[in-house]
Amino acid sequence: MGLSEPADSLQVAAERISKADAILVGAGAGMGVDSGLPDFRGNEGFWRCYPPFREKGLSFTDLANPTWFDHNPHQAWGFYGHRLNLYRNTKPHSGFSLLKKWGRNQFVFTSNVDGQFQMAGYAPQQIIEYHGSIHHLQCSRPCSDKIWNADKIEIDVDPISFLARDPFPRCPRCDAVARPNILMFGDAAWLPERTAKQMEVYSRWLTEQNNHSLVGIELGAGTAVPSVRQEMAHRTKGRQNTLIRINPRESKCLEGISIRSGALDALEILDKIICR
Numbered sequence: 001m002g003l004s005e006p007a008d009s010l011q012v013a014a015e016r017i018s019k020a021d022a023i024l025v026g027a028g029a030g031m032g033v034d035s036g037l038p039d040f041r042g043n044e045g046f047w048r049c050y051p052p053f054r055e056k057g058l059s060f061t062d063l064a065n066p067t068w069f070d071h072n073p074h075q076a077w078g079f080y081g082h083r084l085n086l087y088r089n090t091k092p093h094s095g096f097s098l099l100k101k102w103g104r105n106q107f108v109f110t111s112n113v114d115g116q117f118q119m120a121g122y123a124p125q126q127i128i129e130y131h132g133s134i135h136h137l138q139c140s141r142p143c144s145d146k147i148w149n150a151d152k153i154e155i156d157v158d159p160i161s162f163l164a165r166d167p168f169p170r171c172p173r174c175d176a177v178a179r180p181n182i183l184m185f186g187d188a189a190w191l192p193e194r195t196a197k198q199m200e201v202y203s204r205w206l207t208e209q210n211n212h213s214l215v216g217i218e219l220g221a222g223t224a225v226p227s228v229r230q231e232m233a234h235r236t237k238g239r240q241n242t243l244i245r246i247n248p249r250e251s252k253c254l255e256g257i258s259i260r261s262g263a264l265d266a267l268e269i270l271d272k273i274i275c276r
Contacts, residue, residue: 010266013257014273016242021212023103026232027110027117030220030247034093034264037086037114039220050079052162066187069140069179077164080180081155084134087114095267096120099217102274107205109235111227113182128198130227132182138191139171140179147181147194148172206235213240219263222250 017023029039038049040060047054053063068076100106100121108117108127113134117127137150156165169178183190216236221228236243236256243256246267251260259266 009257009259010269010273013242013244013259014270016215016244016257017102017217017270018274019213020103020215020242022105022107022209022214023099024214024216024232024235025099025106025108025110026216026218026221026228027108027112028219028221028225028228029112030222031095031110031263032090032112032114032116033220034095034262035090035116037090037116041222041224050082050162052160061185064182064184066140066179066184066189069177073168073177074163074165076177076179077155077168078157078162080134080182081157081164082162083114084150084153084155084180085157087116087134090114090116092116092120093264095219095264096122098267098271102271107202109202109228109231111221111225113180125201128202129195130231132180132190132192132195134180134182136181136194137169137178138181139174140177140189141171141174142189142191143171143174143176145191145193146171146173147191150180214238214242216241216243216256218243218245218247219267220247222247 033039038045040046040049043059046060063079096117097120106126108122110117110127110129111131113129113132115133115135118124135150136147137153138147150169153169157163158165170176171178181191181194214236216232218228218232221232223229232243243253244259245251245253245256246259246261246263248260248262251258
């Protein structure tokens with residue numbers, strides 16, 4: 001196992017989870033690693049998943065940019081189409097189910113766009129996808145504020161070049177190339193309305209937890225894009241609240257419980273303690 005924390009940290013974390021009135025789950029890319037999903041940590045890790053982009057000198061940051069949908073949609077949809085297919089075909093690891101059984105009063109704040117929490121059985125009204133979702137599309141221009149489901153969209157991606165073959169998804173209103181409803185780098189065209197509605201539900205849930213004990217379980221969220229880490233630290237302030245940070249590399253937690261581990265290993269051990 002990749003767990004190196006003393007038993008008392010795990011025991012205290014399990015006790016806080018058991019006694020909590022509510023659980024806020026914060027999930028970064030590391031949450032999906034145990035399901036076999038890449039976390040794109042650093043150029044070398046990214047290029048191991050996408051070798052052709054090493055030859056072109058293109059990083060994840062370079063490719064996660066909306067300009068490709070205008071200038072080279074074959075490459076844009078090659079990258080995002082491959083990810084869409086991967087996420088659709090990946091079964092969430094058992095840690096998702098362990099989390100889910102620890103209490104009904106939960107909310108998930110995630111920077112991931114993969115839809116794994118929905119696949120694991122969490123209700124849509126329990127989740128805010130802070131950076132959007134690859135399972136929803138919008139116009140790349142955009143010509144309107146319309147966002148639609150990508151369920152019926154199939155992307156044919158060459159497994160060698162990672163270039164997509166025609167046809168691409170199109171906007172039903174203006175016929176421009178469609179794109180995922182994901183917040184990309186340098187993205188002035190992202191339509192935030194879907195995420196904003198999730199935020200409204202999340203804000204109401206947080207208000208309902210006033211005067212309740214809240215435990216935040218942060219899983220695989222790093223400092224490179226700190227959306228989840230900042231949110232979790234902010235929401236777990238207060239005497240009756242607790243932050244549990246689970247991360248194999250960046251677990252340091254000054255005002256909470258640090259568990260240096262991958263998500264699945266830590267969740268399995270915590271569950272054994274909780275269920276004793």
